[in-house]
Each structure stands twice: as C-alpha cells, then as structure tokens.
Amino acid sequence: MALQIIIGLLLLIGIIILGKKLSKHKSLFPLMPFKYNFALRRDTFVETLRLLEQRNGKLIVETGTSRDGLKNTHGDGAATIVFGKWAQRHGGKVISVDISEDSLKGSQEGLNDENLNNVVTLELSDSIAFLENFDQKIDLLYLDSYDYSLHDEEIQRKSQEHHLKEFIAVEKNLHDDTIILIDDCDLPGGGKGKVVVEHMLKKDWVIVTNAYQILMVKKSSLKN
Numbered sequence: 001m002a003l004q005i006i007i008g009l010l011l012l013i014g015i016i017i018l019g020k021k022l023s024k025h026k027s028l029f030p031l032m033p034f035k036y037n038f039a040l041r042r043d044t045f046v047e048t049l050r051l052l053e054q055r056n057g058k059l060i061v062e063t064g065t066s067r068d069g070l071k072n073t074h075g076d077g078a079a080t081i082v083f084g085k086w087a088q089r090h091g092g093k094v095i096s097v098d099i100s101e102d103s104l105k106g107s108q109e110g111l112n113d114e115n116l117n118n119v120v121t122l123e124l125s126d127s128i129a130f131l132e133n134f135d136q137k138i139d140l141l142y143l144d145s146y147d148y149s150l151h152d153e154e155i156q157r158k159s160q161e162h163h164l165k166e167f168i169a170v171e172k173n174l175h176d177d178t179i180i181l182i183d184d185c186d187l188p189g190g191g192k193g194k195v196v197v198e199h200m201l202k203k204d205w206v207i208v209t210n211a212y213q214i215l216m217v218k219k220s221s222l223k224n
C-alpha cells in the first residue's frame with residue numbers, strides 16, 4: 001500500500017514537472033516542428049502572420065537575418081526561417097538583408113536545411129542603404145538588425161537610432177495595409193523600438209500588440 005502511494009506521488013510530481021515545462025514551451029506548430037521553442041516571440045509571430053494572411057500580404061522584408069538558422073529560435077527568433085516557411089505555404093516571398101557575411105552564411109545554411117531558397121532571398125548590405133534603394137511595396141516589415149545591449153547605453157542609443165533610420169528609409173515602400181513588427185523591445189532602456197515607435201505614433205501608426213515585440217499597423221487600416 002505504502003509503495004502504491006509513493007508511486008502515485010512520484011507520478012503526480014512527474015506530471016506537474018512536465019506540465020510546467022510544456023507551459024514554457026512556445027511552439028509554432030504546425031507551421032514549425034513542435035520541438036522548437038519560440039519563447040517570447042511566439043504569440044507575436046502568430047498574431048503577425050494571422051494579420052498578414054487576413055490582409056493577403058505576400059512580400060516580407062526583414063532587417064537582420066537569422067544568423068544561426070533554426071538553431072536559435074529562443075534567443076534570436078529564427079524569423080527568416082519562420083517567415084520563409086509561411087511564405088512557402090502562402091505564395092509569399094521573403095527578403096532578408098544583413099551587413100555581415102558571417103550572419104548571411106549561417107542564414108543560408110538554415111535556408112538550405114529547410115529547402116527555402118525558392119522563397120527567401122538574402123541580401124548583403126547595410127539595411128538603411130538597402131531600404132533607401134528598395135523599390136517594391138512591402139506587406140510585412142520586420143525590424144531586427146543592429147544588435148541591442150542590455151547594459152551599454154551608447155549601443156542602445158545607436159541601435160534605436162538605426163531602427164528609426166530604417167523606418168525613414170523604407171517609408172516610401174509602405175502601403176495602407178503594411179504591418180510592421182519590431183523585435184527586442186521590452187528591454188532596459190526601451191529596446192530596439194523605443195525611438196522608432198515614438199516616431200511612428202506621431203504619424204498614422206498604432207500599436208496592435210505591445211510585448212517583447214511591438215506590432216504596428218496604420219490606424220486607417222483598422223477601420224475595415
């Protein structure tokens with residue numbers, strides 16, 4: 001009897017531990033295999049892609065590529081692969097621009113592994129210069145380039161200014177239904193989005209989701 005109670009208790013403890021682990025595991029299944037944990041970005045990725053589908057968006061532009069392919073879903077987010085998978089299923093295209101040859105090499109390996117070369121194009125360039133010369137209309141813009149620092153205020157300022165300059169450079173390519181997602185926002189010092197979001201809020205943009213990532217659309221697009 002005592003043994004049965006002990007086994008029962010152990011089973012209960014096991015179930016509780018498993019339940020806690022599963023509640024922290026933020027999967028993007030069925031878009032991505034269940035084993036990948038997208039952590040803080042999962043819900044905003046889901047919301048972004050839901051909105052993109054609703055708006056019949058096709059062209060996704062990302063600044064800052066997935067330098068570790070799918071290996072860093074928890075840390076960097078692996079958005080190039082996630083958006084690539086989405087594009088493959090929805091007749092879309094992804095353009096991911098990065099200033100670093102090493103980052104592009106890692107991203108290319110990830111694209112090869114996932115057979116995404118037909119939908120994702122990688123570009124080697126400073127993102128601002130690239131966006132200044134870009135001539136297509138963008139349906140989803142993902143700002144995630146200049147790495148942010150948790151402690152160095154100078155790097156924080158430079159990262160924030162860089163993301164603002166990206167928005168200014170690309171404004172001509174945005175349309176009424178464009179969606180903008182900005183990464184690494186809920187961080188000390190305001191994160192990558194601090195300055196660009198303030199700037200956008202003074203214009204025709206509103207925040208749809210304010211979390212680790214900030215999701216924004218044009219106010220006028222919400223009237224439909």
Ligand SMILES: C[S@@+](CC[C@H](N)C(=O)[O-])C[C@H]1O[C@@H](n2cnc3c(N)ncnc32)[C@H](O)[C@@H]1O
Nearest residue numbers: 064065066076077078079098099100103127145
């Ligand atoms: C956080 S990672 C991007 C992560 C990626 N979006 C993902 O979801 O996995 C930041 C990337 O931005 C790139 N980067 C930094 N400064 C840049 C610039 N001026 N123009 C373009 N890319 C830049 C870095 O080389 C790095 O690969």
